[in-house]
Amino acid sequence: AQKITQTQPGMFVQEKEAVTLDCTYDTSDPSYGLFWYKQPSSGEMIFLIYQGSYDQQNATEGRYSLNFQKARKSANLVISASQLGDSAMYFCAMRDDLGGSQGNLIFGKGTKLSVKP
Amino acid sequence: DGGITQSPKYLFRKEGQNVTLSCEQNLNHDAMYWYRQDPGQGLRLIYYSQIVNDFQKGDIAEGYSVSREKKESFPLTVTSAQKNPTAFYLCASRAAEETQYFGPGTRLLVL
Numbered sequence: 001a002q003k004i005t006q007t008q009p010g011m012f013v014q015e016k017e018a019v020t021l022d023c024t025y026d027t028s029d030p031s032y033g034l035f036w037y038k039q040p041s042s043g044e045m046i047f048l049i050y051q052g053s054y055d056q057q058n059a060t061e062g063r064y065s066l067n068f069q070k071a072r073k074s075a076n077l078v079i080s081a082s083q084l085g086d087s088a089m090y091f092c093a094m095r096d097d098l099g100g101s102q103g104n105l106i107f108g109k110g111t112k113l114s115v116k117p
Numbered sequence: 118d119g120g121i122t123q124s125p126k127y128l129f130r131k132e133g134q135n136v137t138l139s140c141e142q143n144l145n146h147d148a149m150y151w152y153r154q155d156p157g158q159g160l161r162l163i164y165y166s167q168i169v170n171d172f173q174k175g176d177i178a179e180g181y182s183v184s185r186e187k188k189e190s191f192p193l194t195v196t197s198a199q200k201n202p203t204a205f206y207l208c209a210s211r212a213a214e215e216t217q218y219f220g221p222g223t224r225l226l227v228l
Contacts, residue, residue, distance in 0.1 A: 004159075033215060043205060045160075045219035091159055095215070103148065104175070105217060107159035 002027045002096050006108035013082045014116050020067070021077040021111045023092035033095040034075040035105065036066065040088040048090075051075060079113075087115045120144065121220035123208050128225045130195065130202060138193045138223045140208030146218075148211040149191035153177060153204045154222075160207060166191055195225065203227050 003026040013019035025034065036048040051059045051066045059066045067076040079086055089112050093105040121142045130136045140149065148167050152160040162175030166185040180199025185191055191210075195202045205224050209217040 035216065037219075043207075043222040043224070045207060045209075047216055047218060050216060093160075103211065103215075104150075104162055104165060105160075107161075109157070109159045 002029075002094060002106050004092050004094050004106055004108035006092055006111050008111045009109075010112045010114065012114050012116060013079075013086075015084060016081055018078060018080045019082055019113065021079070021090050021092075021113065023075045023077065023108060025073050025075060025092075025094050027073075027094065027096060029096055034066070034068070035093040035095065036064070036075075036077045037091045037093065038086075038088045039091060039110070045091070049077070082115045084115050084117060087113060089113075121208060121210055121218060123206075123220040123223050125223060126221070128223055129228050130225060131228050133197045135194055135196050136225070138195070138206055138208075138225070140191045140193065140220060141189055142191075142208075142210045142220075143189060144210055144212070144218070145188070146210035146212050147188070149185070150209040150211070150217060151175075151181075151183065151191070151193045152207045152209065154207060155204050163193065163206075 005024045032053045034051045038046045049059050049061045049064045049066050051068045058068050063080045065078045089110045091110045092108045124139045150165045151163040154160050161177050163181050164183040166172035182194045207222045208220040211217045
């Protein structure tokens, strides 16, 4: 069965430093997608970045990059130059493209990131 | 502005009462989703709909019902059969290609 694991319940980072949030996944399907979402205290889930299983290069979006290591089944999120506004919950999610799941997402339990001034 | 709206922001339910959470999108997305989030947890799928007049149960559908009569709307009813409804409910929609986009959420509390 598909599964997403985020092993860091909470992380601290100093403002302007880089931080890596870990995500490992488990699937037997060759085609899948990996997502990261940010959830501030307001509750809305904000899409950050996407990586397809067949993408040759790691995805980047501004200060966010996804360190995709397919053989290790990991999809870590790297945030460069942390800002106070980055303090939030971060969720890793996987979309299973096969097996009749119709593109549904499976979420990890999240990592709470706190940025210190 | 294109987006997903959910109402109300807060909802209170009395024992034995059915309540309905609204979700509307003007993104012209075919697929819509309802998730439940409990404190300190990730999201769990309640129901989803890939097309108008069709929907499927997710992982935790018991005690919930939905309808999809219009492309733009996917309301969720929390029935009296749902014994532990206190949670944060998030609606999402997706275009054909990939990413799910979320609404602002509804927080449901039991009186």
